[in-house]
Amino acid sequence: MKLLEVENLSKSFKDFHAVKNLSFSVEQGDIYGFLGPNGAGKSTTLRMILGLIYPTSGTIRFKGEEIKPNSRKYLSSIGALIERPDFHTTLSAYNNLNIFAQLSKIPNREERIQEVLREVKLDDRQHTKVKAYSQGMKQRLGITQAILHKPDLIILDEPSNGLDPQGQADMRELILRISREMNITVIISSHILSEIELIANRTIIISKGEKLREGGVQELMEAEQMNIEIKTNDNEKARSFLESQNYSVELKPKHIRVRCEESGIPELNSKLVQAGFLVFEVKQLRTLEEYFIHLTA
């Protein structure tokens, strides 16, 4: 079931076209990656979904219902963390959450606040003022306010910004847990591609406000040729052999680099073995990152 549908969404700021005719859809249960370099229009798009920025044109549907400029009701089913988790820094985490709980008219407020604080492991620091929190703690608190009202969809804009590698791994683990255990659909934007590759099942790649690709992460990875590094007992002869088989091959000091689709790797390996080469290593070089750079370059 489509939870969110975006059709021909555009946003211009005077002469600058931040988002151009963007269309995509998010299925219930997805962890939907929103990929693009800085300035690609990711935040603008997510803000339009949340009603923070008004679209110049296009439509957004949530659970099949069109979101009009003054629609607000749908927001009770969406939680979000856009860019930085900006709380009232002179208030404690608990008091900040209490404000959001009141705004969302959450029943059993106290119980729910404690539940989500435990979920992100901030229950022991709940009465500390937010200004004393580390970046990682603020990000986790940001997630807490997003899931507090048990939304169907959470939108996380660069949730790992400013976190160290361990913090990023913890954040990924938290997002996966939220998605699985609470059955919440997630849209996550990032320019850290490994983040998307590791957790998203579907993704969109945008650049300069336009959609470049949309689909399953695996599909995107398999869609085009990638570089394969192969180490054999005689790399120079292996290159000549593969060129005679119409492969595009580069000779590197310790290996050969071959352009090949992912599905063609077994056949390539088999050809080399049958031709008498000893294959020591076959390594896929293309990650989503390489694909992304290739697309957005």
Add this chain to the structure above:
Amino acid sequence: MRTLLKIELYKILKRPRTYIGFGAILLIVLALEFAFFAEGETLIGFVFQNLSSVFRLEGKIITMNFLTYMLLNVLILHVPILICLVTGDIISGESANGSLRLLLQRPYSRAKIYMAKWTAGVIYTIALVVFLGLVSYLLGAALFGDGDLIVFRRGVHVFDAADVQWRFIGAFGMGILSMMVIASLSIMISSFTNNSIGPIVGTIAVLIVLNIISTVAANVLQPILPYIFTTHVIKWQYFFDTTIDWGAIQTAIVVQVVYIIVFTAIGLINFKRKDILT
């Protein structure tokens, strides 16, 4: 709306700058009343120097009523500045620190959010003026006691102590209305900017410029004076005339209410249309 208002008031109460206004008023009142307590006769002597040949004054001149009347003058510039510190920051401050984004992601219309912020700002404004009145009155009562009120404005007016209560209620009411105009102006400016300082400086600049125009207006500006709100900020003084000009008071009320409506409408429309980019 009630939830939003409750939360806005809670946020105001939790901010340290909220108490700067109350602290400053307390200091102003303490400074003035203790100055009069210590050397009031000398201070008042200068005023009466020229009048002593015409009038013979008996009894107390410096009373709690006199001090409260004197302190009402801080409504012209000092209290507006203190009001701006909180109301000017009410939208732009949250916009600057990003918490406005979190608020607008909740299922409340922007109109409701703006009106909750405006109402909270107005409640703060009323609290500040009432605090000024109470502190002036109570400290004045403790230091100087009750007595007749002598006012020097377009002549000398002497009011019986029993005749001043309603005049003070009227004057403070008028003062509250004038301060509501200031609050509405700074909240409106606050809706246009994304930093805390802009609306505060902007409102103070508008007040200073308009006060100068209202005070030293050239003949060419005279026709527009009745329509400038700062002209009416001193209209609380009209309650201390022997014969009250109710027409002028009525005009002042209408002009200021119109300003409140216009400033609030502009701020509201802008807030509703604004893209939240911070």
